[in-house]
Amino acid sequence: MQISVYNNGQQLGPFPLEAVHNMVRLGSLPETALVWYEGVPDWIPLPTFLQQYPVPAAPAASPAHSATAGRMTPQQMLSASHASAGGGQLSDSARLLRATIAGAVAALVGGGVWAGLAIGLSVEIGWVAWGIGVLCGFAVSKLGRGHGNIFQVMAVVCSLLGIAIGKLAFVLSAGGSIGDIGLTLGLMDLLFVGLAVASAWQIAGGGKA
DSSP: OEEEEEETTEEEEEEEHHHHHHHHHHTOSOTTOEEEETTOSSOEEHHHHHHHSOOOOOOOOOHHHHHHHHHSOHHHHHHHHHHHTOTTSOOHHHHHHHHHHHHHHHHHHHHHHHHHHHHHHTSOOHHHHHHHHHHHHHIIIIIHTOOSHHHHHHHHHHHHHHHHHHHHHHHHHTTOOGGGTGGGOOHHHHHHHHHHHHHHHHHHTTOOO
16 A cells, blocks of 8 residues: 655655554654545545554664654654655656656547547547546546646646647648637537546546546
8 A cells, every 4th residue: 555645735655554654653744634545535634544544553662763763853754754665656756757748648649539539420529528638637646646736737738738639630630720729619619628627637636537
C-alpha cells in the first residue's frame, strides 16, 4: 500500500504504511492531516485512516534514539520517513512529468479515436468527447500517481486538447478550415465538453466520474 499525505497545504509521499505509522509515532502528523491511497474515492482524515490501519505497538527505543527524535522538527521527521521509503518512491517532479506525458498521450489517443469515428461515420458523437475527459483524468491520476489542483488543471487542459484535435480533424476532413471550428459548435457540443472537463477535474482530484 502506498499512501499520499496532505498536510499544511502540501502533498507528500506516497509512503508505505510503515512510514506513515512511524510519522504518527513521532508526532510529525497532526490529526488534521489527510491521506489518500489506491481504492478510496477521496482524501480521508488521518484519524479515520488509523481506525482502519491502527499503529502497532512500537518496540522500546533506546534513550539516545528517543533524545534524537525529540530534537527533530516535524519537517525533518517527514523527510526521514520519506527517505526510509526507499529509492522506488517518486518525487513530486517525477509524478508531474509522468502525469504530463500520460495526459498528453491520452489526449492524442482520445482525439484520434474521436476524429476517426467522426470522419468514418460523417457525424460527431458527443459521448466520445466526454470519454476523452474521463480518459485524461484517469491517465493523469493513475500514471501520475498524485491528486490535487495541479493534476486537475493538467487533466482539464489535456481533455480540451484531445477534444480540439478531434474537432479540428473532423472539420478539415469536411473541407473546412481552422476558423470554421467555432461555427460548428452547438449546444450539445458545449454540453459534452463541459461533461468532459468536469469528469477530468473530478477524477484527477481523487473522485469518481
